[in-house]
Amino acid sequence: MRKKIVAGNWKMNNTLDEGLKLTSEIVNMISDEVRGDVEVVLAPPFIHLTQVNKLISGVDKIHLGAQNCNDNIQGAYTGEVSANMLASVGVEYVIIGHSERREYFKESHKQLAKKVDLALENNLTPIFCCGEPLEVRENGLFEEYVCNQIGDSLFHLHDDKFSKIVIAYEPIWAIGTGKTASSDQAQEMHATIREFIAERYGGQVSENMSILYGGSCKPDNAKELFACKDVDGGLIGGASLKSRDFTDIVKSF
Numbered sequence: 734m735r736k737k738i739v740a741g742n743w744k745m746n747n748t749l750d751e752g753l754k755l756t757s758e759i760v761n762m763i764s765d766e767v768r769g770d771v772e773v774v775l776a777p778p779f780i781h782l783t784q785v786n787k788l789i790s791g792v793d794k795i796h797l798g799a800q801n802c803n804d805n806i807q808g809a810y811t812g813e814v815s816a817n818m819l820a821s822v823g824v825e826y827v828i829i830g831h832s833e834r835r836e837y838f839k840e841s842h843k844q845l846a847k848k849v850d851l852a853l854e855n856n857l858t859p860i861f862c863c864g865e866p867l868e869v870r871e872n873g874l875f876e877e878y879v880c881n882q883i884g885d886s887l888f889h890l891h892d893d894k895f896s897k898i899v900i901a902y903e904p905i906w907a908i909g910t911g912k913t914a915s916s917d918q919a920q921e922m923h924a925t926i927r928e929f930i931a932e933r934y935g936g937q938v939s940e941n942m943s944i945l946y947g948g949s950c951k952p953d954n955a956k957e958l959f960a961c962k963d964v965d966g967g968l969i970g971g972a973s974l975k976s977r978d979f980t981d982i983v984k985s986f
């Protein structure tokens with residue numbers, strides 16, 4: 734069944750105190766008004782995970798996410814965190830292939846495929862990010878670009894594993910810029926992604942896939958974006974750092 738998901742990617746923001754305050758506020762605001770079929774994910778920095786988990790543990794709708802994992806099982810990788818370590822502290826979702834990591838840490842399609850494999854082996858749900866830079870949007874080749882990202886890192890998976898993935902389409906030109914994709918642009922790309930998946934895995938897998946939109950998603954545009962047939966929620970950056978904005982987005986369904 735296709736899930737509706739709103740995930741907050743805090744990126745490298747918040748001290749521990751600030752993160753816990755934000756979490757408590759979100760816990761208090763996520764009330765019965767939120768539709769029962771909407772899942773909320775909080776993805777704080779690694780060092781917050783254990784304590785954030787304690788605050789959300791009694792709240793069915795809120796799940797713990799991490800922002801990355803390493804592409805090796807374990808070993809001498811100073812400063813890195815493995816999928817297995819994340820699972821051991823209660824993480825359920827892990828963001829993989831965010832454009833910031835692709836750009837600043839030069840993560841390759843092959844490396845992302847390994848991260849996805851390890852996440853799945855440890856029963857984590859990968860939130861696999863894809864999205865084109867502005868020049869690719871402008872030269873018109875954005876559909877090929879995004880489908881390549883998905884095919885190269887995910888299409889080695891068997892159907893049962895692939896069905897566990899959540900995709901997040903985040904056009905790079907919309908991230909942190911205040912310039913969101915229009916609902917037509919988002920719907921067009923989400924439908925393309927769904928078709929591309931259907932060609933490889935069939936209509937049923939593709940219909941059940943949750944495809945989230947990310948990039949300057951705010952309380953004032955979330956409703957229109959989430960109303961699109963193929964948009965199943967959002968991956969929220971800046972607005973996830975403000976409890977009121979984030980919960981308003983969650984309530985936009």
Ligand SMILES: O=C(CO)COP(=O)(O)O
Pocket residue numbers: 742831903907908909910911947948949950968969970971972
């Ligand atoms: O990168 C994002 C979420 O992963 C989107 O960030 P913004 O919502 O700040 O544009």
